[in-house]
Amino acid sequence: MRTAVVTIAAHRDTHLRLHLRSLARSTVPPYEHVVVAIGDPAVAEVVASEDSTARLVWIEHDRGPLPLALARNAGATTALAGGAELLVFLDVDCIAGTAMLERYADAAGQRRHHHALLCGPVTYLPPPGPAGYDLDGVHELRRPHPARPAPPAGTVLIGSDYDLFWSLSFAVTATTWDRIGGFCTDYTGYGGEDTDLAQTAAAARVGLRWVGGADAFHQYHPVSDPPVEHLADILTNAELFHRRWHRWPMRGWLRAFEKRGLITYDPRHRRWVESA
Secondary structure, three states: OOEEEEEEEOOOHHHHHHHHHHHHOOOOOOOEEEEEEEOOOHHHHHHHHOOOOOEEEEEOOOOOOOOHHHHHHHHHHHHHHOOOOEEEEEOOOEEEOOOHHHHHHHHHOOOOOOOEEEEOOEEEOOOOOOOOOOOOOHHHHOOEOOOOOOOOOOOEEEEOOHHHOOOOEEEEEHHHHHHHOOOOOOOOOOOOHHHHHHHHHHHOOOEEEEEOOOOEEEOOOOOOOOOHHHHHHHHHHHHHHHHHHOOOOOHHHHHHHHHOOOEEEEOOOOEEEEOO
16 A cells, blocks of 8 residues: 655644654555645755655645645645555644654554544654654653553544544545545644544545554654643634534533633623733
């Protein structure tokens, strides 16, 4: 199965270097790697300095929320035009486990899992030491995120809670991608576009699977909880999701923002708004 990895990148040079190096160590190398640079010329410099054969796609972007959904779709379109049969979306700040691509391909090759969203376990790594992460030892740090299923390697678990889907590491066959229709590009900035894709998949009767052994390792970078720096994007995207699906996504973050007094619910207009 011709497997293409799709990565979107902007201003994450250090993460991208290790991302590229990890994919080069895969037990089954990708048929193609498409890296989508979102308004960041340094992405091409990093790819060249790592002697990577990745194909670059350029997305114009100057300021404002990053067009994440648009960029992922552009990467998928390029990969499919090159003959990809399986798309693996992996965020730039993720290190690919050596067997990740092999496990995704094995699952996709099974008839009962072929037409499904395939999700692998993700470990959030602690901060690296002065020498950075050691790719030889990263698997020893494996601690899959406890909120998502992590079946044993070589097994596939059928899922039913589509709200657990996340876009930092997943795979989908070309035919299933066409059936879903890609990410909704009305979403910009942080939050919501992956929940929308999962909801779209569920509405199209596309299954959800958790693929044991398809491990990715999320490189540490400082974040806030809840992500207050993305408050405006989250409110905009949450309202868009509510219009499309008649329920609120990212409810944990919305409750946390409300508890902090950052947002309030406007019952008259049925929307969340930033507090004055």
